[in-house]
Amino acid sequence: MSQVQSSLLSLEKSYRQLVANIRLTRDDFEHQRFADAVRVSMQAKTTSFYLRLAMAAVVGAFVGVAVGLGLSLLEIYVGAERSA
Numbered sequence: 001m002s003q004v005q006s007s008l009l010s011l012e013k014s015y016r017q018l019v020a021n022i023r024l025t026r027d028d029f030e031h032q033r034f035a036d037a038v039r040v041s042m043q044a045k046t047t048s049f050y051l052r053l054a055m056a057a058v059v060g061a062f063v064g065v066a067v068g069l070g071l072s073l074l075e076i077y078v079g080a081e082r083s084a
Contacts, residue, residue: 071078
């Protein structure tokens, strides 16, 4: 009878260990299931106001030079006195 009792205690201990391992595995699976749902690949950053201002100035200067060269090539001089 004592062998049966010790076997039952051993079986109960093994069963509890099995249930604990199953719960641990299930929790780990649930954790990993959604682990890559949100992946941070880059830090968030915002553009600077001055960078946009500088880009607008460069584009404006380029357009101004292009218009000036175009008018000069067409021999159209703005603000020049007309000669007869």
